[in-house]
Amino acid sequence: MATLSERILGAPAGTCVDRAVDRAYVHDGTGVLTLGTFRTIGRPLAAPERLSVLFDHIVPANTSVTADLQAELRRFAAEQGIHFTDVGEGICHQLMSEGTVLPGEVVIGADSHTCTLGAFGAFATGVGATDMAAIWATGETWLRVPETIRLELSGRLHGGAEAKDLALHYVSRLGMDGATYRALEFTGEGAATISMAGRLTCSNLAIETGAKAGLFYSDETTRCYLAEFGLEAEAQCPEEGCYVADLGIDLGAVEPVVAVPDRVDTIRPVRELEATPVDQVFVGTCTNGRYEDLARLASLLKGHRVRVRTIVVPASRRTLLEAARTGVVTTLVEAGCTIGPPGCGPCLGTHLGVIGEGEVCLSTANRNFRNRMGVGGEIYLGSVGTAAATALAGEITSPEALP
Amino acid sequence: MRLEGRAVLLPADVDTDQIIAGRYLRTKDSSVWAAHAFEDLDPSLAGRLAGAVLVAGPNFGCGSSREQAARALRDAGVVGVVAPSFARIFFRNAINLGLPIAEAELACEEGETVDLDLAAGTVRAGARPSVPCRPLSPRMQAILEAGGLVELLRGRA
Numbered sequence: 399m400a401t402l403s404e405r406i407l408g409a410p411a412g413t414c415v416d417r418a419v420d421r422a423y424v425h426d427g428t429g430v431l432t433l434g435t436f437r438t439i440g441r442p443l444a445a446p447e448r449l450s451v452l453f454d455h456i457v458p459a460n461t462s463v464t465a466d467l468q469a470e471l472r473r474f475a476a477e478q479g480i481h482f483t484d485v486g487e488g489i490c491h492q493l494m495s496e497g498t499v500l501p502g503e504v505v506i507g508a509d510s511h512t513c514t515l516g517a518f519g520a521f522a523t524g525v526g527a528t529d530m531a532a533i534w535a536t537g538e539t540w541l542r543v544p545e546t547i548r549l550e551l552s553g554r555l556h557g558g559a560e561a562k563d564l565a566l567h568y569v570s571r572l573g574m575d576g577a578t579y580r581a582l583e584f585t586g587e588g589a590a591t592i593s594m595a596g597r598l599t600c601s602n603l604a605i606e607t608g609a610k611a612g613l614f615y616s617d618e619t620t621r622c623y624l625a626e627f628g629l630e631a632e633a634q635c636p637e638e639g640c641y642v643a644d645l646g647i648d649l650g651a652v653e654p655v656v657a658v659p660d661r662v663d664t665i666r667p668v669r670e671l672e673a674t675p676v677d678q679v680f681v682g683t684c685t686n687g688r689y690e691d692l693a694r695l696a697s698l699l700k701g702h703r704v705r706v707r708t709i710v711v712p713a714s715r716r717t718l719l720e721a722a723r724t725g726v727v728t729t730l731v732e733a734g735c736t737i738g739p740p741g742c743g744p745c746l747g748t749h750l751g752v753i754g755e756g757e758v759c760l761s762t763a764n765r766n767f768r769n770r771m772g773v774g775g776e777i778y779l780g781s782v783g784t785a786a787a788t789a790l791a792g793e794i795t796s797p798e799a800l801p
Numbered sequence: 802m803r804l805e806g807r808a809v810l811l812p813a814d815v816d817t818d819q820i821i822a823g824r825y826l827r828t829k830d831s832s833v834w835a836a837h838a839f840e841d842l843d844p845s846l847a848g849r850l851a852g853a854v855l856v857a858g859p860n861f862g863c864g865s866s867r868e869q870a871a872r873a874l875r876d877a878g879v880v881g882v883v884a885p886s887f888a889r890i891f892f893r894n895a896i897n898l899g900l901p902i903a904e905a906e907l908a909c910e911e912g913e914t915v916d917l918d919l920a921a922g923t924v925r926a927g928a929r930p931s932v933p934c935r936p937l938s939p940r941m942q943a944i945l946e947a948g949g950l951v952e953l954l955r956g957r958a
Contacts, residue, residue, distance in 0.1 A: 529893055
């Protein structure tokens with residue numbers, strides 16, 4: 399009887415293991431520090447074929463300093479033959495989800511939201527620049543095999559609730575440090591009803607409980623998704639009696655919620671906050687910038703006009719292309735949305751939609767920390783449906799109110 | 802490893818955006834991070850970090866993986882950080898950079914002298930009785946004693 403983390407890492411919880419890394423990636427933000435540290439170690443790359451450098455945080459560059467830093471990293475990737483994606487390709491986690499990461503792999507990213515890729519039944523976790531530099535130099539890292547909390551999902555989402563609402567719901571149940579040093583596993587008949595996009599959203603927020611990883615078991619949904627990329631995936635099955643804690647969630651009871659400033663774990667039903675004015679709506683990020691999200695937004699905005707500035711940033715070029723091909727982009731632009739280049743957008747408060755003092759943003763991202771999107775601004779986190787209803791009303795509005 | 806510093810108290814759930822804001826991350830001058838540490842929490846704090854032991858509430862360093870957070874504290878002259886719990890990425894970053902860090906429930910007043918004995922696994926504030934810290938694994942102790950992960954790897958090369 400073993401958890402998925404124990405099986406992938408090959409040791410019981412509590413053990414420290416040295417483990418070869420199957421995929422390791424950095425973005426333009428953490429890559430610069432990683433490169434500097436790697437050079438001071440003074441060794442060659444141990445396994446360049448497993449590394450990726452994926453530009454997403456400040457794309458295109460906002461200042462000449464950023465441009466210089468990016469140029470150095472771009473040059474290094476080219477010299478070393480490392481897999482590299484430039485400005486406009488998309489968010490690192492999203493790109494790794496588009497036909498790269500497979501069930502059972504060990505995936506390490508120099509970004510806290512690397513846990514997103516647990517959606518495939520991979521052990522995926524974030525590290526800092528020095529850990530990543532050591533991976534560049536040695537091909538492996540050390541990990542303490544985490545204990546696991548099981549989130550047993552039953553029923554089915556309905557009535558305007560999305561996977562994002564489920565994610566905010568479990569974060570609030572566990573708290574911001576409720577799973578520190580531990581992993582989460584999403585199991586049960588309810589997990590099978592959640593799409594790959596929804597699973598990526600759920601795994602994405604695992605870090606907001608302090609968790610090291612957030613894993614779904616590979617199943618038919620995973621297999622079909624990866625088959626579109628020409629990849630095969632083996633099914634994984636949960637075992638009993640290996641969890642340190644259980645949390646049961648009835649998906650049918652999950653309602654549209656928002657996380658209120660400045661904590662991801664403090665949620666309120668959207669209807670209780672109605673009439674709260676907002677200055678900006680932002681739809682995008684590694685949480686909710688996928689094609690399904692943009693298509694849902696377009697379906698709710700079609701034929702209407704937004705009442706506040708609404709910034710939409712596709713998670714990847716593939717997402718943007720699909721949205722262009724299916725008319726989603728046209729619908730969004732006609733509705734008054736502003737489309738940004740694929741990447742992280744204004745999520746981390748550096749460009750493309752930073753908010754001002756006293757301004758309020760309803761965002762589909764994953765963090766509403768104080769000042770994150772701009773000094774003195776406030777962030778409410780919600781689903782794509784809540785973002786759509788809010789954009790149309792100009793104030794926080796539940797998607798349940800939409801026709 | 803034994804350290805001593807003046808206590809600077811911090812609340813629970815201090816995230817890495819508060820330790821160093823995203824707007825300061827892209828720079829060729831790494832001294833910027835220490836100069837702007839905790840700016841949005843308390844602009845006067847950066848000036849009081851030299852020789853300080855930070856005594857924080859639970860879940861210190863949550864959020865973004867940005868290593869600039871641990872770098873900012875180390876470069877500002879922070880002697881060590883004590884909290885009941887840390888976010889795991891920050892915890893690893895601190896150890897990797899040679900910034901001593903200890904998980905302990907420490908009752909403490911602002912400005913009190915904190916004595917951190919990582920070898921013995923205890924921490925003490927002023928004349929109060931010492932309290933235990935959660936022991937570091939031998940691997941983490943080896944990294945700290947080498948002065949950081951880079952120094953450890955260079956030593957083995």
